[in-house]
Amino acid sequence: MAERAVPAAQVYGLVGALAFAAAAHGAVLPPWLLAGVVAAFAWRLAVAGGHLRLPGRLVLGALTLAFGIAIALVYGTLLGRDAGVALLAGMSALKLLEWRTRRDALVLVFLGYLLVMARLLYDQGPLTALWLLLACVLLLAAHLACAFETASPPPRVLLGRAVRLLVRGVPLALLLFLLFPRIQGPLWGFQDESRARTGLSDEMTPGSIAELARSGEVAFRVRFDGAPPPPAARYWRGPVLDGYDGRSWRTVGWAEGLRRDAVLGEAPVRYVVTLEPHGRRWLFALDLPAAAPADATLGSRFVLSRRIAVNEVLRYEQQSWLAYRTAAPEAGMLRLQRQLPPGGNPRARALAAEWRALPDPAARVRAALQLFAGEPFRYTLSPPPLTGEPVDAFLFDTRAGFCEHYAGAFVYLMRAADVPARVVTGYLGGEAAPGGEYFIVRQSDAHAWAEVWLPERGWTRVDPTAAIAPERVENGAYGALDEPGELPLLARRDGGWVRATLLELDALANAWNDWVLAYGPERQRELLARLGWPDIDWRGLMLLLVALGGGGAAAAATWAAWRGWRRRDPRVALWNAACARLAEVGLRRGAQEGPLAFAARVAGARPELADEFSAIARLYAALRYGAGADAAALAELRRRTRAFHPRRTP
Known part of the structure; x- marks a missing residue:
C-alpha cells in the first residue's frame, strides 16, 4: 500500500519547531555540524515544496555513518555531554530525511523535546529558560498536528491549544518543584570535569589573575543583612597558596582550621552568597569565616570548601568576623610559610637580608611596603614579560604588574626576610546593584594579596597592591589601571546606557538564581519551616505530595464535571x-x-x-x-x- 504523503503544513510546522529547539545549541555545536543540520532542514523543506525527493536508504545510511565518524573524530568519543548533544542534533536532522509516516513525525517531536532538555546541560539562565519554553510550545503544537490524517487546524489554533495544555500543567510542576525532596547538586546537569570554567585556580603564575580580570562574568552575588562593610573590608577569601617553585604559587597539603583560642570581634557580619558554578570545591567568604555552611568545612588556612565541586548555582548563608586575631599555628605550618626554593633571585634575597636586621617583623613588612610605594611601580593588566629570575626582574627591572605580581613578590621578600607569609587569592570589592539590594562580584574583581604571621596579631592581611594603587581598594580595578579600556564593559564605569541596562537585567538573573537554580535542600527546609513543617523528612514530603496531588486531582475532576454539567447541550x-x-x-x-x-x-x-x-x-x-x-x-x-x-x- 502506498504511503500517505505528509501534509506540507505539518512539515513546515515541525521543521520550524525543531529548528527553534536546535538553534539553542548554536553556540556549542561545531560549525560543520551546524551546516549539516541546516542543509538537512532545507532538504526536507524542499521535499515538502515538491522541489526534491527524500533520499533513499543507502544515502541515508551513508550520511548517518559519516556524521557518526566525524563526531567521533572531533570529540574523540561518542559518549559524554558534548559528543552526545552533537550526535543528538545530527541524528535529529537526518531523521527529517526519513520522515514518511506519522510514527516518524512523533519520533521527531520527542527528539525535539530531548534537544530542549539537552540545552539545560549547558545553561539554565532565565533567557535560556524562556527560549526553551517557546520551543516547547512550538513542539507541542507540532505534536498536536500529528493527530490529524490530512489537513490540521490553523497554526493559531494549535498554538492556543499547546499554551493551554502547558498552563494546565503549571500547578503540578510547581508543586513538584517546591516539595519533591531535593538533593545537593545541580538542578539540571552533571559533573563534567572537562568543561572549561572561568574562575580562580589553586595555582597562580604571573599573568593568570590579569587574564581573569578581563572577564565580566559574575563570580557571585551577595546580600548583606544590614549595612555592607566598607570597601577596605570586602576581601573575599579563596584559595591560599603557600608553595613556590620559582615560577608559580600553589596550594600544598596542610590542614589548619580556626583555633578556639583565637580572639574574635564582637558581632560578625551576616550575609547570603549566591555562587555561580566554577568547577572547584572552595567557597568564598569575607575574612574571617565564623563557621562553614551546610555540606562544607572550614579548614585548610581558613578556607571554606565543599565535599564536591561547585557545578551548580549555590546559595549559602555565611557569617564573618572583620576584626580578629588568630591563634598561633603549629610550628610546621610556620616553617612551611618561610620556605623558598634554593638559590635564585639574588637581588631580592640581598635586599631582604638587609631587612633581617630589623628586630620587629612588622618593621620588615613596613620596609617592603615602602619599597613598593617609593619606587616607580606601575599597576597594569599588560606588563612586559619577565625574563631570567622573575622576582628580581619584576622588582628591579620592569616594575610593572598586576596584583599577582605584587602579592607574589611581597611574599617572596617576607620569606627571605624570615617572616612567615603566604599568598591569598580571591576577590576584592564588588559593585552594588541598582537599588543597592545586593552586590555583584565579577571575575574582573579577582585579586591576590598576602598574609604575614606577626606574633602580636596572628595572621595579618597585607595588600601590597594598595601601596601602588590605593584606588584599587576603594573603586575597583577601573579606577587604578593605566589602561581601564582593557577591562570588560561591565567592569568599567563608562558603559553608558548599555551597561546600565545590563545591570538592571542582572536583577532578573539574581532572582532566578535565588528562587530556581539555588533552590536546594536548605531553601526547601526554609520554605517548609515557614509553612509549619520544620522537621519533615523525605518520607513525609512524599506523603504530603501524594495528599496534595491527589486532593488537587480530585478537585480538578470535580470542577471539570461541574463545568461539563453546567455547559452540557x-x-x-x-x-x-x-x-x-x-x-x-x-x-x-x-x-x-x-x-x-x-x-x-x-x-x-x-x-x-x-x-x-x-x-x-x-x-x-x-x-x-x-x-x-x-x-x-x-x-x-x-x-x-x-x-x-x-x-x-x-
Missing part, C-alpha cells in the same frame, strides 16, 4: 431523555441511528407514538444539525419532551 439532554423513555418500553436506539431513522423505526413498531415522537425527532434534528439554536424551537422541544410518556403495550 440542552438539545442533547432533551433528546437523550426522550430516547431513555422509549428504552423503558423496549425501544432502544442503536448507537448508529440518527434521530429521523430512529423515529421511522418507532413509527413502524408503535404507530400510536409516531406523530408525537416524530415531532420531537424533527425538532431535535433541526436544532442540532440545522442553522443553529432557536429559542422558540428549543422551548417547543422541551415542552414536547416533558409531555412524552410512552406506555408499554399489553
